[in-house]
Amino acid sequence: MNSASEKTTGASATGDALLSVRHLKKSFGENEVLKDISLEVAKGEVVAIIGPSGSGKSTLLRCATLLETFESGSLAYGKLIIAENNDKGEAVYASKAMQKQAKSTFGLVFQNFNLFPHRSVLHNITSAPMSVQKRGKEEVFAQARLLLARMGLSDKENMMPCELSGGQQQRVAIARALALNPEVLFFDEPTSALDPELTREVLGVIRSLAAEHMTMVIVTHEMFFARDVADRIIFMEGGVIVEEGPASDLITNPKQDRTRAFLADYTA
Amino acid sequence: MVGMLGEGFITSLQIFFLTLLGALPLGLVVAFGRMSRFKPLSLLVQLYISIMRGTPLMLQLMVVYYLPYFGFGISMGDGYRFTATIFAFIINYAAYFAEIYRSGIQSMPHGQYEAAIVLGYSRPQTFFFIIFPQVVKRILPPMTNEVITLVKDTTLSFVLSVPEMFTQAKAIAAAQRAMTAFVVAGGFYYVFNLVVAFVMNRIEKKMDYYHE
Numbered sequence: 001m002n003s004a005s006e007k008t009t010g011a012s013a014t015g016d017a018l019l020s021v022r023h024l025k026k027s028f029g030e031n032e033v034l035k036d037i038s039l040e041v042a043k044g045e046v047v048a049i050i051g052p053s054g055s056g057k058s059t060l061l062r063c064a065t066l067l068e069t070f071e072s073g074s075l076a077y078g079k080l081i082i083a084e085n086n087d088k089g090e091a092v093y094a095s096k097a098m099q100k101q102a103k104s105t106f107g108l109v110f111q112n113f114n115l116f117p118h119r120s121v122l123h124n125i126t127s128a129p130m131s132v133q134k135r136g137k138e139e140v141f142a143q144a145r146l147l148l149a150r151m152g153l154s155d156k157e158n159m160m161p162c163e164l165s166g167g168q169q170q171r172v173a174i175a176r177a178l179a180l181n182p183e184v185l186f187f188d189e190p191t192s193a194l195d196p197e198l199t200r201e202v203l204g205v206i207r208s209l210a211a212e213h214m215t216m217v218i219v220t221h222e223m224f225f226a227r228d229v230a231d232r233i234i235f236m237e238g239g240v241i242v243e244e245g246p247a248s249d250l251i252t253n254p255k256q257d258r259t260r261a262f263l264a265d266y267t268a
Numbered sequence: 269m270v271g272m273l274g275e276g277f278i279t280s281l282q283i284f285f286l287t288l289l290g291a292l293p294l295g296l297v298v299a300f301g302r303m304s305r306f307k308p309l310s311l312l313v314q315l316y317i318s319i320m321r322g323t324p325l326m327l328q329l330m331v332v333y334y335l336p337y338f339g340f341g342i343s344m345g346d347g348y349r350f351t352a353t354i355f356a357f358i359i360n361y362a363a364y365f366a367e368i369y370r371s372g373i374q375s376m377p378h379g380q381y382e383a384a385i386v387l388g389y390s391r392p393q394t395f396f397f398i399i400f401p402q403v404v405k406r407i408l409p410p411m412t413n414e415v416i417t418l419v420k421d422t423t424l425s426f427v428l429s430v431p432e433m434f435t436q437a438k439a440i441a442a443a444q445r446a447m448t449a450f451v452v453a454g455g456f457y458y459v460f461n462l463v464v465a466f467v468m469n470r471i472e473k474k475m476d477y478y479h480e
Contacts (some may be wrong), residue, residue, distance in 0.1 A: 045301060053357040065385065065386055066385070066386075067382055067385065067386065084303065103385075103386065103387075104388055106308065107386070108386045110382070110383065111381060112379060113376075114380060114383035115378040115383075116380065116383070116398055116453045117402065117478050117479070118401050118402050118405070118478050127397065128387035128388060131389065131393055131397065132388040132389055132393070133388070161478070162478050162479040162480065168419040176387070178388075180387065182387070222380060252462075
């Protein structure tokens with residue numbers, strides 16, 4: 001593969017894209033989990049990633065959020081290049097300082113919330129803006145209370161996470177991610193740990209963020225939600241992108257047999 | 269008698285608090301060495317822990333006291349008795365504390381680290397803001413055990429003739445040819461440990477403001 005031409009295409013493609021992933025390959029030992037994934041997300045776009053378990057969706061998200069390192073390919077947030085292939089086709093990561101800078105451009109919402117159990121709801125939201133972004137206490141607390149109000153949790157600010165329902169905890173986790181003012185928000189199966197009613201609460205919040213054109217990448221098993229909220233859907237299986245396209249097209253009129261088979265299982 | 273025992277008790281308290289003051293932070297450093305990904309360091313620390321746990325504290329006290337003279341021909345003077353005692357207690361208890369810290373740190377769910385990393389916390393921030401406060405809550409019960417053992421272990425410093433309470437009690441008992449002093453000293457130790465247990469219990473309750 002010619003790496004010089006790779007770089008030029010990469011650079012031209014990052015023009016508008018908030019997130020740009022190119023030719024990403026990731027293995028766990030012998031097991032190749034991501035096989036040459038390329039993906040771009042434009043500002044204001046909502047992208048849903050669907051696919052069976054073990055298809056590499058979560059690993060892709062974890063690579064993009066720097067929780068996993070990948071062996072080959074490139075990753076950029078806007079003009080900030082986080083990893084790029086060298087001449088041998090191995091991904092080389094940018095300095096820790098640049099990675100830290102990139103971390104303030106994205107947020108991640110986990111499947112099992114991962115709130116800090118020893119901190120109150122309010123402190124879960126305010127601690128990173130203050131200790132990581134070094135923002136002023138008053139401004140951070142004011143923003144946190146606004147976010148809680150948006151999440152419908154104004155009366156819960158002094159509670160501990162263990163006193164909240166799963167849906168409330170996940171909404172706090174979304175507020176915590178938003179408090180850092182990210183440009184793009186990732187969701188890793190945000191409702192998989194929730195029952196249908198609590199799922200509805202959380203999806204409602206994500207829907208309202210989409211209405212405000214928050215850039216989001218959502219790994220989900222909620223097909224109808226993906227269809228309604230996402231601009232674009234990506235169907236992954238076996239570490240590759242099998243099909244991608246406008247949300248309603250892909251759900252109602254999939255072109256690939258594998259996509260059709262997967263959707264038939266889910267929407268039956 | 270009570271006056272002499274009281275003086276001894278003060279010395280016992282000094283050994284107790286100075287050991288905690290040294291061994292609690294040192295134990296954390298040792299735990300990090302034990303968990304280091306740099307193998308030689310980790311192995312060295314494992315050897316240290318295994319020696320500290322595998323040999324009697326009484327013997328360690330003697331080694332620390334006699335090593336400067338018999339090992340290097342250096343005379344340390346009489347004040348060294350107490351210093352040697354504190355030093356031996358600290359390095360011994362740090363080894364035990366280190367293993368308790370390690371158990372607490374390694375029991376933390378990985379998601380807590382990941383959440384902190386994604387929020388942009390540096391590694392020290394992640395440890396001190398997110399991980400350590402939760403570790404403290406998890407390790408309080410085994411720590412209480414160790415601290416209670418420490419109260420009783422202070423009696424071992426009698427092998428270096430440090431005038432702590434047990435050394436005094438032994439001297440009084442020998443002079444009076446009666447074991448009253450031992451009984452009174454026993455009462456002191458027992459009450460002190462009641463206080464320790466009560467305080468630790470209060471801390472545990474205080475940290476019970478959240479569940480996972």
